[in-house]
Amino acid sequence: MTTTEDARPDAARARLVEAWSTKPGFINWLSNVNHKAIGFRFIITSFIFLLIGGVQALLMRTQLMGPDLDVLGPDAYNEAFTLHGTTMMFLFAVPMLEGLGMYLVPLMIGTRDLPFPRLNAFGYWLYLFAGIFLYWSLFTGSVPDGGWFNYPPLAGPEFRPDSSIDFWLLGVTMTEVVGIVGALELVVCIARHRAPGMTLSRIPVFAWGVLVSSVMILFAFPPLVAGSLMLELDRKIGTHFYNPAAGGDPILWQHLFWIFGHPEVYIMLIPAVALIASMLPAVTRRGIVAYPLVVVSLVAIGFISFGLWVHHMFAAGLPALAMAFFTAASMAIAIPSGVQIFSLIATMWRGKLVWNTVLLYVVGFVLVFVLGGITGVMVASVAFDWQVHDTFFVVAHFHYVLIGGVVLPILGALHYWFPKLTGRLLDERLGKIAFWLIFGGMNLTFFPQHILGFLGMPRRVYTFQSGLGWDFYNLLSTLGAYATAAGFLVYSANMAINWSRGRPAGDNPWDAPTLEWATASPPPAYNFAAIPTVDSLYPLWEPKEASPHGQAGLLDDVEGQRREIVGSTILDAEAIEILELPGNTLWPLVAASAIVLFLFGVMIDSMIVGAVGLATVVGSLLGWLWTGPEWRHE
C-alpha cells in the first residue's frame, strides 16, 4: 500500500486542510476535538501525574529509609500512599494507555479521527478536572487517606466523617466515567473504521490490545462506579450498604472493588504488552512470531482476568471451596502470559536486532515482568498468600508486574512514538542512561521488599522499629528509589530538550511497518490525505509494486468542507459508508465543567450549587446534541 500525498489537485487539498484545521487562539485550542490533540493531552497530563505519583513514592521511601524516622509522620504517610496508588492507577496508567490508544489507533488502522470526537474531548476535560478535584483536597486539609482500595468501615461515615473520602469517591468515579467514554470510542473505532482491507488478521497488535482492554473497561469499571455511589450514599444520606451494625456488609465493597480492581491490572497490562509487540518488528526486522496466538492469548487474558478478583481477599475469611477456584484461575493466567513472553523471545531469535533504547525497554520488560509474573503465580496459592498478603512481598510483586508490565512498555513506547508525536528524535545516549537508572533503580527498590515481606513487614506502615532485621533492606530500597527518580529526571529532560531541538525524524525513522509511519511526523490533522487500502499486517514493508491498489485511496476528495471518515465492516473491513464527523466545539468542555460543579455542590452539601451544576449539565448536553453529524451511504 502507499499513501497518496500530493496525488490530488491543489483545490481538493486545500478543502481537506480547511475542513480539519483548528485555527490558532486559546478558545480554538479549547474547542479542538481532534483525536491527536486529545490523545496528546492525555499523554502529557498523565505523564505529569506519573511524576507527581513518583514524588509521593520518594517521600514514602524517605520516611522508611530507616527505623523510627519522622520525615512524614503517620497522617502524611497514609495520605501519600493513598494518593500514590490512586494517582498511578486512575490518573496515570489508564489515561496514559487510553491516550496512546486515542492518538495511535486511528493512525495505525488508517482512519482520520475517532468516531465520537466530542465525546473524546469531553473525556479529556473530565479527566483533567477529576485530577484537579482529587488534588484539591490538599488545599482543604482533608486529604484522602483510606488507601487506593478505600475499605469501609474505615472509609465509611463513622470513621471518616470529613470530606477526604468524598474527594476520593467522586474524583475516582469521574476517572471511571472517563475510562468508559474512551473505551466506547476506541471499541467502535477499531470495529468499524479500519482502512479497507484491514481484516481481523491484519490489525496491528496494539489495536488488538486496546480493543481487548476497552471491552474489559466496559465490564470492569461499572462495578466500581456502583460501589462508589453506594459508599457515597452511605456517607451522605445514611444508607447502610457497608455498615455491619445495621445489617450491611463491608466485604461487599471488597467484592465490588476487586471485581473492578483485578481486571484493572490487565486493562493496563494488555495494551502495554501490545505496545511491546507493536514496537518489536521495528527493532527485530521481522514480523512477530505466531501473531494469531498472541492475539488469542490477549483475548484469553482478558476473559480469565474477570475470574481472579477473590485472590485479593484470601485473608478475608471466605469459604475454602470458593477460594480454591480462584487459585486455579489466577494461576491459569500464566499460560496466555507465557505465550506473550515466548512469542517475544522467538521473534527476537528469528530477527536481526537493532540495538537502540527501544530494544532495551523490550528486554527490560521481559526481565522485570517475568519475575513479577512468577511471584504472581505464587500469591495465587491461597495458603502461601496467607503469609505474604498485605506485606512488602506483595508490594514487590505488583511493582514488578506494573513497572515491568506497564511502566517500562510505556516509557519504551514514548521513546518509539516520540518522533511521530513531535517530528523529533530523542537522544539515544540520554535514553540509555535513563533506562539503566530506572531499570537498576527499580530492581534495587523492589527486590529487597520481597525479603521484607517474609521478615514480617506489613504494607502501609509509616514506620518500623529497629532490631527486626528490616533496616538494611529498607535502606537499599530507598536508595533504589532515588536512583529510579534520577532516571525519570533524565528521561523527562531528554523529552524536554528534544521537543523542539531534537534531530528531525522524518516520516518513518525506524523503518517501521505499520500505517502510522506512512504519514508525516507529526501527522496532519486529517492523518491521511486518502484512506489507504491495506493488504498486509505490515503494509509498509510490502514491496510497493506488489500492491494492486496503486495510488488511489478512498476519500481523496472532500465535498465542501466536511470531516469525513470511512465506515467499514467488522470482520472484513470492507468500506461501506462515509460518515461525517462533527467539528470543533466547546460543548464538551462546558458539560465536563458542569459535572464538576454539580459534584462540588454534593461535596459541600449545597443544594443550590448542585442544582445549578445539574441544570448546566442538561443545558450543555442539549447544546451538544443540537447539531449532529450527517450519515451518507455510498
Add this chain to the structure above:
Amino acid sequence: MRHRAARLAAVTAALAGLAACGDGSALAPKGPDAREIAGLWWLMFWLGLAVYVFVVALLFVVLRKRGKVDEPVPATPREGRGLIWGAGVGMTTVIIVVLVLVSYVVGGRIYDRRGTGGLRVEVVGYKFWWEVRYLDRPGAITANEIHIPTGRPVDLVLTSRDVIHSFWVPELAGKLDLVPGVRHVLSIQADRPGEFRGACAEYCGVQHANMLLLVVAQPPDEFEAWLDRQAQPRQAPADPLAQRGEEVFLRTPCGACHRVRGTPADADVGPDLTHFATRRTLGAGVRPNTRGHLGGWLSDPQAIKPGNLMPPTKLAPDELLALLAYMESLT
C-alpha cells in the same frame, strides 16, 4: 551468559536464604501452619527460579546473536512456534497443575486444623490494639499479648469492634482478617516455648503501623498457672504509694476507658489493665513495658503513638509516681 545466569541464580538464592533465617521470619517457622507454608514456598521458589533462569538464559542467547541488520521480512514467521507451544503453554501448564494441587493439599491441612484446638481465645481488634479473651475461662481478659500452651493447636476466634484488621504472626501461621460483625477462626500452634512477634496486616487507620502483638508460648503447666492468675481480679495494692495510685487511677479519666477487675473501673474502650504489669509491652507493642516508657506513655501517649485514642492526662509529678507504682503492682 551462562556465568551471568549462574551468578543471578546464586545471588537470588543467597538473598532468599537470608530471609529464611532470622527471628520473626515467615521462613523460620515455629508452628505447623507456618512450616507447611514455608515448605510450599520453597517448592515454588525452586520452580520459579528454574523458570526465571530458563527465560533469562534464553533471552541472553537470543540477544548475543550477532548479524547484519538487513531488509525487513513482513511475513509472520512459522519458526519459533514450537518454543511458544512447548515453553509458553506446555511448561507453564505442567508447573501450574503441580502448584495448584500442592497448594490445595497445604491449604486443606491448614483448614482441617481450625476448630480442633479445644482451647478457644477470642481476639477482638480495636483501633489500634488487640483485646484477648480466654473464652473457656471467664474473666481471663488481657490485651496485646496472647499466651498459649506449646505443642497443641489453639483456636483464635477473630472479630473486630470497629474497622477491619488482620491477625498475623509470621512464625506461626498465615493471616486472617478481623471483620466487624463476623467471627473467623484461625488455628495457631507453637512447637516450643518462645515469644513471637505479630502485627496488624490490614490497614486500619493512622496507627496501623503500631498495632503490634506478642504471642508467648509456654509449657502447658506454666501456661495454666498464667491463665489462673489472669482470671483473678487485681490484688489490692499493699504499698501505700500504690494505694494512692489506685485512687489517682479511679479519680482521673483512666477508669472511664480501662478496666481493672476488682475495682469500679470496668470500661472496655481501652485495654484491660488488671494484670498490666505482667505484660511485656505497652501501647500495643510500641514500647517495652518499663517504668521509664510507662511514665512517658502516661504523660503523653500522643507523642509516642499519635492518633491513638488515649488522651494525655494532666498529672502532678507525685500523682504520676503513685500511678506508676500502682500500674507496676498490677501483676
